[in-house]
Amino acid sequence: MNHLSVRHISKSFANTPVLKDVVLDIKKGSFTTLLGPSGCGKTTLLRIIAGLEQPDEGEIYAHDKVFVDVKAGIFASPQARNLGFVFQDYGLWPHMTVIENVSFPLKMAKWSKAKRSERANEVLTAVHLCDQANRLPHELSGGQKQRVSIARALAGKPDLILFDEPLSNLDANLRESLGRDIRLLTKSLGLTCVNVTHDRREAQLLSDSIALMQNGVIHQLGKPEDLFCTPTDPWAAQFLDAGNVLPAGKVIGVDETLVAHVLVPRGAFRINESAQGMVANVLHSTFIEDRYEITADLDGHVIKMFSDRPENPGKDIFLSVDSQDLQAYPHG
Amino acid sequence: MVLSFVSAFLLIIIVGLPVAAIAAYAVFPHFNTLSFAEPFAKIWPSLNDPRLVGATLQALALSASVTLGTVLLATPFGYLRARITTIDGKIWDALFLIPFLIPPYVGSLAWMQVLQRNGFLEQLLGFNLEKFLFSFAGLTTVMTLHLFPLVYFSSSRAFAMIGSRYGDVAKVFGGRSLSIFARIELPLALPAIFSSALIVFVLTIEEFGTPEILGRRFGFEVIVTAIHDKFTNWPIDLSGASVLCLILIGVAFVAFQLHTRMAARFNISVETSAQPMSSGQASNGHRLIVWATFASLAIVSVMGPVASITISAFMITISGGVTWENMGFRNFAEIFSTGSDAFQAIGTSLTLAALAAILTGLMALIIAFSVVRLQSRGTAFLDFLSILPNAIPGMAVAVGLILTWNLPFWPVTPYNTVGILLMAYLCLMLPYPIRMVTVALRQLPTSLDDAAYISGANEWIVIKNILAPILLPVSLAAGFIVFAVSTRELVSSLMLAPPGVETVATFVFRQFDQGSINVAMAMSLLVVLVSGSIIALGQKMQGSHKP
Numbered sequence: 076m077n078h079l080s081v082r083h084i085s086k087s088f089a090n091t092p093v094l095k096d097v098v099l100d101i102k103k104g105s106f107t108t109l110l111g112p113s114g115c116g117k118t119t120l121l122r123i124i125a126g127l128e129q130p131d132e133g134e135i136y137a138h139d140k141v142f143v144d145v146k147a148g149i150f151a152s153p154q155a156r157n158l159g160f161v162f163q164d165y166g167l168w169p170h171m172t173v174i175e176n177v178s179f180p181l182k183m184a185k186w187s188k189a190k191r192s193e194r195a196n197e198v199l200t201a202v203h204l205c206d207q208a209n210r211l212p213h214e215l216s217g218g219q220k221q222r223v224s225i226a227r228a229l230a231g232k233p234d235l236i237l238f239d240e241p242l243s244n245l246d247a248n249l250r251e252s253l254g255r256d257i258r259l260l261t262k263s264l265g266l267t268c269v270n271v272t273h274d275r276r277e278a279q280l281l282s283d284s285i286a287l288m289q290n291g292v293i294h295q296l297g298k299p300e301d302l303f304c305t306p307t308d309p310w311a312a313q314f315l316d317a318g319n320v321l322p323a324g325k326v327i328g329v330d331e332t333l334v335a336h337v338l339v340p341r342g343a344f345r346i347n348e349s350a351q352g353m354v355a356n357v358l359h360s361t362f363i364e365d366r367y368e369i370t371a372d373l374d375g376h377v378i379k380m381f382s383d384r385p386e387n388p389g390k391d392i393f394l395s396v397d398s399q400d401l402q403a404y405p406h407g
Numbered sequence: 408m409v410l411s412f413v414s415a416f417l418l419i420i421i422v423g424l425p426v427a428a429i430a431a432y433a434v435f436p437h438f439n440t441l442s443f444a445e446p447f448a449k450i451w452p453s454l455n456d457p458r459l460v461g462a463t464l465q466a467l468a469l470s471a472s473v474t475l476g477t478v479l480l481a482t483p484f485g486y487l488r489a490r491i492t493t494i495d496g497k498i499w500d501a502l503f504l505i506p507f508l509i510p511p512y513v514g515s516l517a518w519m520q521v522l523q524r525n526g527f528l529e530q531l532l533g534f535n536l537e538k539f540l541f542s543f544a545g546l547t548t549v550m551t552l553h554l555f556p557l558v559y560f561s562s563s564r565a566f567a568m569i570g571s572r573y574g575d576v577a578k579v580f581g582g583r584s585l586s587i588f589a590r591i592e593l594p595l596a597l598p599a600i601f602s603s604a605l606i607v608f609v610l611t612i613e614e615f616g617t618p619e620i621l622g623r624r625f626g627f628e629v630i631v632t633a634i635h636d637k638f639t640n641w642p643i644d645l646s647g648a649s650v651l652c653l654i655l656i657g658v659a660f661v662a663f664q665l666h667t668r669m670a671a672r673f674n675i676s677v678e679t680s681a682q683p684m685s686s687g688q689a690s691n692g693h694r695l696i697v698w699a700t701f702a703s704l705a706i707v708s709v710m711g712p713v714a715s716i717t718i719s720a721f722m723i724t725i726s727g728g729v730t731w732e733n734m735g736f737r738n739f740a741e742i743f744s745t746g747s748d749a750f751q752a753i754g755t756s757l758t759l760a761a762l763a764a765i766l767t768g769l770m771a772l773i774i775a776f777s778v779v780r781l782q783s784r785g786t787a788f789l790d791f792l793s794i795l796p797n798a799i800p801g802m803a804v805a806v807g808l809i810l811t812w813n814l815p816f817w818p819v820t821p822y823n824t825v826g827i828l829l830m831a832y833l834c835l836m837l838p839y840p841i842r843m844v845t846v847a848l849r850q851l852p853t854s855l856d857d858a859a860y861i862s863g864a865n866e867w868i869v870i871k872n873i874l875a876p877i878l879l880p881v882s883l884a885a886g887f888i889v890f891a892v893s894t895r896e897l898v899s900s901l902m903l904a905p906p907g908v909e910t911v912a913t914f915v916f917r918q919f920d921q922g923s924i925n926v927a928m929a930m931s932l933l934v935v936l937v938s939g940s941i942i943a944l945g946q947k948m949q950g951s952h953k954p
Binding site (some may be wrong): 085125126127152153154158159160163164165166167168169170179182183184224227228231 | 550744852854855857858860861862863864868872873877
């Protein structure tokens with residue numbers, strides 16, 4: 076069942092189109108990430124869903140509610156949409172304590188004081204921050220600030236949470252652990268989430284489904300593994316860093332007349348013991364995670380592959396490819 | 408939307424109407440009877456009036472020479488300031504703030520006490536400089552000594568920023584001191600210097616007290632004093648005064664716009680650097696020369712007027728001269744005797760200043776929010792109206808308010824009440840809090856507002872619960888500055904105070920007119936101390952505020 080239906084949304088700023096006829100369905104209880112380079116329109120789309128920005132054309136429905144219907148002149152205010160928003164820069168009010176920040180949406184919704192404090196403590200416990208309730212935001216670490224921001228978004232019991240690059244201000248280790256916490260928490264509460272990021276790691280970490288955006292349109296939509304294994308075209312492959320995009324003629328066994336480019340994942344290259352196959356000249360080897368990443372020159376194209384052992388710079392290596400792992404992109 | 412309308416309404420009442428009235432009177436000479444007869448009939452005759460032309464040219468000449476004087480005097484000191492140790496520099500910074508804290512009319516009176524016949528200089532050294540004081544050169548010097556700190560502070564800041572970013576780079580590449588200065592530091596600093604010089608120009612052309620006190624003695628008339636004459640001497644010439652006001656606003660507006668452009672240009676070419684300037688490692692001999700240079704300027708520009716005001720304030724009689732026997736607290740006793748004019752003037756000024764501080768603070772919050780955050784269609788118009796008062800001299804505000812609220816159709820009018828004084832202060836002071844609050848608001852991330860909207864807040868709640876508390880330190884700092892500047896405001900008070908009402912500034916001015924110079928100086932000393940310390944406090948608060 077769809078939670079959110081985005082229908083033909085268009086938006087221009089100063090006559091420059093930012094979103095062009097975007098259509099997107101988001102399933103109830105799913106975590107969807109809008110992924111794309113800066114300027115692709117992902118943040119604008121998120122702000123339009125939140126009600127912080129008005130589209131020029133189109134409609135957005137959520138359940139039985141109409142968020143936006145430009146033709147009918149309907150534009151629900153952000154607070155009428157029953158959603159939570161987590162900001163990249165946290166958006167915490169510096170003059171309020173943690174618990175005051177978290178209680179503010181409840182105060183606006185005119186909850187009683189006792190119920191406000193009960194609910195605020197509940198969500199702070201959910202993000203492991205109940206012992207920080209009376210601190211001011213500037214006394215917290217970046218990760219803690221983002222947890223407060225999440226608690227505030229959860230406080231009013233919304234069924235939809237929007238995230239604007241929630242992890243990008245945090246360092247790498249924290250990013251991973253907070254990302255996992257966000258995923259566990261939103262899943263356990265059955266929340267529908269829409270996230271925006273330019274960071275593919277962040278998208279992989281959080282999402283059930285990823286909408287890859289480029290120039291104001293949705294370029295490719297699918298599960299993270301589908302997106303990263305079968306990018307729809309060389310641009311997507313390159314943006315997702317899914318592997319090496321090479322002209323068809325450079326790869327042995329590919330028919331140049333049918334295929335223009337080939338995506339060779341880093342794991343698809345095999346370094347042959349014998350002097351057979353494509354010849355590449357090693358540029359350098361780097362130990363990453365638990366194996367070596369070899370960078371080499373193949374006829375003027377820089378390629379990357381994985382290997383169990385390092386190779387010396389300057390050495391010629393002989394490569395073959397696992398043809399079932401390749402992705403072919405036809406001409407035109 | 409509601410907030411944009413509120414902002415527009417406030418700005419139109421406070422700023423728009425007076426300016427519109429001036430323009431209307433200049434074009435329609437019979438506008439006071441709501442008649443549009445003989446449009447433009449007065450403009451040509453006014454523009455051909457030799458007195459008007461003379462006053463305009465003299466005002467321009469005075470402003471130009473004061474501007475040149477401040478640049479020539481202050482730039483070398485600004486350059487030196489950027490190269491001396493921080494501790495020495497802070498002493499001179501603090502001292503050079505003082506001339507600026509003395510209201511200009513008080514400064515003029517102080518210089519008169521020093522330089523005129525039988526003045527302090529003659530009592531001390533046996534000669535006087537009365538001829539020099541009451542001349543174009545003397546007028547220029549007094550105003551230059553009052554205004555040079557503006558250029559000093561902005562050029563020293565500019566040289567410090569350039570020095571740390573580009574001067575060191577040039578040294579690394581082997582540039583020599585003189586060529587670094589001529590080729591890198593000076594060209595980069597020039598926009599900042601010009602920008603502050605243009606403010607000096609605006610302040611000079613707006614100034615009433617100094618030309619009135621010193622210039623009148625040798626028949627020197629500027630635009631502002633000519634307007635004053637047209638209002639106070641029979642036959643009262645409203646449309647002639649309006650034409651002069653338009654010229655005044657026009658010149659000030661152009662200069663102010665140029666100032667803004669120059670300041671922007673400096674900021675683009677030299678991005679603000681966080682690292683402090685590397686202080687110079689001067690030899691002891693070098694340091695002594697710098698000290699002597701700074702000290703001689705401080706003695707003339709700071710010690711001169713301060714000593715003069717203090718001595719005059721404590722002198723019992725003028726004829727008694729500077730002797731210990733002639734010193735006492737009599738002048739202060741007179742001011743503080745309950746029920747005296749002086750005491751009432753202090754009360755009026757303090758009340759008006761406090762109201763102006765609070766009201767401009769609130770207005771600035773709403774207007775800044777409308778301009779910065781609500782990008783609605785009228786934003787450009789609001790923005791224009793909110794910076795316009797920067798270029799409306801006090802005299803023009805006064806004239807505009809008189810012309811507006813004298814019109815016959817208002818059911819109620821603040822004219823001839825203290826209310827019109829408050830309106831004048833609001834218009835004149837509004838730029839301070841608007842500038843400070845706008846800058847601070849631009850630095851606050853919009854996510855603070857957005858988070859509140861998502862939480863269910865409307866615009867009023869965003870202002871009241873979120874932005875106002877965060878911006879409170881800036882608003883308070885602006886409030887202190889407004890309070891302090893309001894307590895010394897002369898020209899609009901002089902023009903607008905209803906009969907029987909005195910402010911501190913009009914009191915000082917009238918005491919001087921009536922020859923009670925010592926009481927005037929005692930009152931001035933109080934103003935300088937009170938407003939000076941409050942301005943200093945406000946600046947300190949602004950400096951310590953980090954968003």
